[in-house]
Amino acid sequence: METFVMPPQPHPYASPSPTGSKADSGSEAPPGLLLDLDGVLVDTRPVMKRAWHAVQEAHGLGVPFEAYQEHLGRPFGDIMGRLGLANAEEIHRTYTEASTAAAYLARAFDGITDVLLAVAAAGWSLGVVTSKPLLRATPLLAELGCPFATVRGPGEQGRGKPAPDPILLALIDLGTDPADATYVGDMAVDQEAARRAGVPYIHAGWGYGRPNGPSPVVAESPRELLHLLGVITPPAPFVEGGLL
Numbered sequence: 001m002e003t004f005v006m007p008p009q010p011h012p013y014a015s016p017s018p019t020g021s022k023a024d025s026g027s028e029a030p031p032g033l034l035l036d037l038d039g040v041l042v043d044t045r046p047v048m049k050r051a052w053h054a055v056q057e058a059h060g061l062g063v064p065f066e067a068y069q070e071h072l073g074r075p076f077g078d079i080m081g082r083l084g085l086a087n088a089e090e091i092h093r094t095y096t097e098a099s100t101a102a103a104y105l106a107r108a109f110d111g112i113t114d115v116l117l118a119v120a121a122a123g124w125s126l127g128v129v130t131s132k133p134l135l136r137a138t139p140l141l142a143e144l145g146c147p148f149a150t151v152r153g154p155g156e157q158g159r160g161k162p163a164p165d166p167i168l169l170a171l172i173d174l175g176t177d178p179a180d181a182t183y184v185g186d187m188a189v190d191q192e193a194a195r196r197a198g199v200p201y202i203h204a205g206w207g208y209g210r211p212n213g214p215s216p217v218v219a220e221s222p223r224e225l226l227h228l229l230g231v232i233t234p235p236a237p238f239v240e241g242g243l244l
């Protein structure tokens with residue numbers, strides 16, 4: 001019996017992209033949007049600040065939160081090493097306990113959920129690549145209510161950011177080529193991880209850090225991200241007598 005296989009069709013929203021590469025890749029998979037969590041999807045700075053203060057108190061540390069924040073995006077153990085702190089495991093226990101207790105302080109960034117739902121509706125796969133342990137990341141992501149097809153965190157396979165490993169693993173999960181994906185981050189390590197994974201990068205200007213090196217594409221707001229991805233949203237339906 002003969003079977004008919006539809007030839008691959010270029011996705012209407014797959015182009016234009018920040019690099020213009022998505023349209024020419026020849027991949028049949030839908031484009032993928034991978035995002036960092038802290039400082040991109042959810043404003044967790046108040047949580048991190050509270051947790052770091054708990055660490056300072058419990059372990060008698062003088063290292064200010066600003067020094068910790070500078071290295072955000074890297075796995076916790078890596079940050080401890082960079083701060084010259086030896087008892088990383090004990091500190092991590094304190095930090096985890098305090099940040100779990102303060103999780104209620106986290107807030108999704110304005111507009112991010114609507115933007116992700118629009119991207120998903122346009123046929124993109126969504127994924128998260130974070131250095132936050134999954135135990136703490138997944139409740140925050142669940143609150144967003146977005147259809148994430150993969151969440152990659154530290155301590156699974158491979159190295160943490162800025163190594164490309166978690167981005168590459170997420171691409172394997174999605175079945176998407178690097179050139180058909182975009183990674184959105186807010187720290188220089190995110191930009192480096194994307195570069196090393198061969199994935200186009202967009203810097204979230206509403207996050208905590210500044211990009212490094214060659215100037216990347218910057219989205220100043222979630223709404224601008226939508227435009228940069230080339231996702232076209234249908235106009236709001238006109239409802240007679242309605243306010244929308």
Ligand SMILES: [Mg+2]
Binds near residue numbers: 036037038073186207
């Ligand atoms: Mg971040």
